[in-house]
Amino acid sequence: MANAVLTTSVGSIYDDLPEFRYHFPRTYLNQIQAAVGDWILYYEPRRSQGGGRQAYFAMARLLRVESDREHQDHFYAYLDSYLEFDHPIAFRGEGNYWESALQKADGSTNKGAFGRAVRGLPPHEFEAIVRAGFQRDLAPWEIKDAALAQRVAEDVVLYEARPLVEQCITRPFREEAFRRRVREAYRDTCAFSGLRLINGGGRPEVQAAHIRPVAAQGPDSVRNGLALTGTLHWLFDRGLLAVGDDMGILVSPQGLPDDLGRLLRPDRRLALPEAPEQRPHHGFLGWHRENVFKR
Numbered sequence: 001m002a003n004a005v006l007t008t009s010v011g012s013i014y015d016d017l018p019e020f021r022y023h024f025p026r027t028y029l030n031q032i033q034a035a036v037g038d039w040i041l042y043y044e045p046r047r048s049q050g051g052g053r054q055a056y057f058a059m060a061r062l063l064r065v066e067s068d069r070e071h072q073d074h075f076y077a078y079l080d081s082y083l084e085f086d087h088p089i090a091f092r093g094e095g096n097y098w099e100s101a102l103q104k105a106d107g108s109t110n111k112g113a114f115g116r117a118v119r120g121l122p123p124h125e126f127e128a129i130v131r132a133g134f135q136r137d138l139a140p141w142e143i144k145d146a147a148l149a150q151r152v153a154e155d156v157v158l159y160e161a162r163p164l165v166e167q168c169i170t171r172p173f174r175e176e177a178f179r180r181r182v183r184e185a186y187r188d189t190c191a192f193s194g195l196r197l198i199n200g201g202g203r204p205e206v207q208a209a210h211i212r213p214v215a216a217q218g219p220d221s222v223r224n225g226l227a228l229t230g231t232l233h234w235l236f237d238r239g240l241l242a243v244g245d246d247m248g249i250l251v252s253p254q255g256l257p258d259d260l261g262r263l264l265r266p267d268r269r270l271a272l273p274e275a276p277e278q279r280p281h282h283g284f285l286g287w288h289r290e291n292v293f294k295r
Contacts, residue, residue, distance in 0.1 A: 001038035003126035004031060004062075005099065006077075007117040009044050009052060010277050015068075015076075017283065018042055018058065019219035022077040023068065028118035032077050035062045039165060040079070041121065041129055043091070044277075055088035056098070056129050058221075059168065081169055082219040084181055085133030098129050127164050134168075134177070178220040182208035185273040186227035192241065192249060193229060194265045209233045211243075211284040216291070222273075223281040232263060242293040243270055245282045252294040 006024075008016045014023035024032065040062050046052040060079040068074035089098065097103045099121060101113045113119065167173050188204035189196040197205040206227045212218030226243075228236060235241045235256065242250040247270040251261060265271065272279050 001036065002034045003038055003121040003123055004035040004040045005043050005056070005119045005121050006032075006040050007043050007045055017281075018060070018079075019082040019221045019224065019281075020079060022079065024075055024077065024118065026073040026075070028116075029065070029075060031118045031120055032062070032075070033065055034120065036064060038062060039126065041126065044088070053088050053090075055090050056085070056133065057088045058082060058084040059130055059133075080217075080219075082221055083168055083174055083177060084220075084222060085130075086136045086177065086180060087133065089129055089132050093128075093132065098125060098132075100125065130164060130168070174220045178210075178222075178225065179208040181222045182225035182227050185222050185225075185275070185278040186271070187273075189227060189271060190229045190232060191226045191271045192232045192236075192265065193263045194271050195229060197229065205229065207233045209236055211280060212287045213237075216287075218284065218287075221281075222278045224284045226270075226280065229263075231260065235260065236288075237292070239292040239294040242289045243280060243285050244289075245285060247272060247280070250289070250293065254294050 006022050008014075008018055008022065015021070016023050022032075038061070039059055041056050042058040042060065043056050044053045046054050060082040063078045063080055066076050066078065068076055091097060091099075091102070097109075099113075099119065101119065102110050104110050183204055183206060186206070187196070188198065188206050190206050195206075199205055207230055209226045209228045210218045210220075211224050211226060214220070218224050226236070232241065240252045240254065240256055242252075244250055249264055249268045249270060251264075270280070
């Protein structure tokens with residue numbers, strides 16, 4: 001087993017869905033097979049038409065590789081435990097590349113290595129990138145909450161004292177990271193109502209809802225999330241609200257209790273994150289409509 005970097009982007013020509021699968025040609029088969037059973041990082045390159053973060057943005061565990069039955073000499077890598085970083089990590093760290101293989105001895109870029117969509121990664125470089133991805137400054141209300149927890153809890157979970165990968169696969173760690181990412185993407189604003197509620201201590205009241213629940217193999221991806229107030233979160237989870245592929249808000253024919261429809265945005269359109277890569281994915285929205293929405 002070995003760590004690796006997989007390159008992908010929203011506009012990829014391959015059939016990628018990073019939360020679940022990575023599509024690639026035979027060229028990279030050996031490198032990806034070497035990473036089966038271990039963890040990989042996702043990297044977004046500069047796009048040919050401009051843009052692209054040129055940054056590492058998520059991690060996942062590589063489970064297996066299967067042939068693509070429709071395209072000769074192409075394969076699918078299947079993954080789970082997808083988790084986005086709190087913030088993307090630029091490919092250079094303090095003047096040097098995070099991946100030592102991308103830099104020649106004279107300090108210049110190894111363009112041959114940089115041009116490869118799949119690259120092996122030493123464990124210490126993998127860990128350094130992941131630690132940087134989850135390193136952040138706490139908001140004032142988070143500092144207060146942490147201090148309160150230490151005063152009232154018998155056992156306080158200290159994530160820093162545990163092995164890195166063990167931290168990242170625990171539900172408390174993943175739920176907290178998912179909640180932060182969704183709140184930040186939607187700017188603490190409810191996607192259905194447009195309300196931005198902040199309590200007196202500075203804590204945002206909006207909740208992070210999974211579109212496809214974790215219990216149904218839904219990933220902890222911002223594309224599988226919506227920022228919702230408590231009441232609208234409840235209605236969404238019970239199938240009385242859904243979202244169409246056109247990002248219109250759908251109301252169940254069964255109706256909403258107590259005229260709660262007044263809470264929805266007047267145009268019945270979802271308030272979306274600015275970044276396209278953070279907007280709900282049609283695959284997760286479709287799953288919710290087919291499996292949860294009451295028609």
